Ligand code: NAD
């Protein structure tokens with residue numbers, strides 16, 4: 001297999017490449033194409049490059065650059081695509097949607113066109129998407145694969161658009177596509193603009209923990225390694241034209257999750273008796289802030305299809321996943337400092353007008 005991974009220097013792409021080469025039965029080659037936006041970090045895979053010479057190659061390129069992408073497909077004789085590259089942060093899409101339209105829609109269209117032109121070489125085009133395309137749930141119910149699309153943010157609308165294009169290329173051109181729509185991921189290498197790494201780093205630094213609105217919005221949390229194993233199963237065994245929902249069976253209100261992170265850090269490194277009276281918990285740092293516009297209330301995935309058809313289940317209990325994630329951020333201070341000195345700092349200053 002000559003597997004083209006797009007966005008492999010981002011959070012899930014990095015974990016997927018590490019998972020495939022270190023933990024799975026994969027024996028092929030990986031070509032990682034990443035533009036290295038603020039969210040991409042080639043150092044994530046520096047050790048992989050050394051450990052798997054000849055099986056891993058990195059090319060810096062923009063998926064919207066059709067000539068360059070066609071050249072990469074030809075140079076590496078690509079037969080399988082796993083497409084992660086995207087602008088991925090809802091809050092950024094609210095502030096400036098342009099890059100979301102370009103990368104998520106035009107970039108995906110571009111990859112589909114190149115794939116269509118090489119259809120006889122292509123065994124699989126797997127598109128990574130999100131449960132956010134389905135919009136918001138009320139108190140009851142779950143997203144299934146046939147739930148109608150009702151995206152709320154520019155991010156989710158751009159992902160919905162790309163999903164439709166991928167399906168249309170199957171229906172019209174018989175391109176061998178699969179899609180997965182998954183819930184919120186967490187784990188190592190996640191850019192600390194997203195809820196879990198942001199809360200971990202702020203709690204470790206004793207900074208305020210900004211919870212949007214009343215903190216009662218619900219997300220279904222999935223440890224990133226479990227997501228990676230689902231993607232690999234779909235690439236190997238998924239049926240052409242099919243969509244698989246992937247979730248963690250782990251619904252939590254944001255406030256409960258933030259409290260869980262505080263408790264885990266408190267018990268790992270102790271409360272701080274100097275800072276908060278009587279050794280209060282880091283929960284004292286929680287600060288309710290202005291809500292996100294168009295904030296979806298609840299996401300929850302019904303993953304019956306991938307469980308029954310492909311035999312996949314999420315394996316990581318949230319307590320274990322959160323503890324592993326906290327450990328990773330504590331043990332990778334250099335990574336954290338490098339990431340925080342760049343675009344993160346600008347973003348946080350913009351969000352909270354402070355450093
Ligand atoms: P991320 O923001 O951490 O990484 C995105 C990567 O794509 C970065 O390395 C970036 O440099 C690269 N990229 C961006 N624009 C590019 C372009 N034009 N050309 C080439 N590379 C480009 O994102 P992530 O959290 O790893 O998400 C990966 C995929 O999974 C996305 O498609 C996202 O929509 C989807 N997804 C993410 C989550 C989640 O919880 N993180 C949940 C569901 C679905």
Ligand code: TYD
Pocket residue numbers: 090091184193194195196198210211212213217218219254292
């Ligand atoms: P996020 O990690 O941005 O993922 P998504 O918006 O794709 O679900 O946010 C997860 C939830 O946490 C979402 O309900 C918004 C909320 N949130 C906060 O309360 N505070 C924050 O600082 C961030 C980044 C998110």
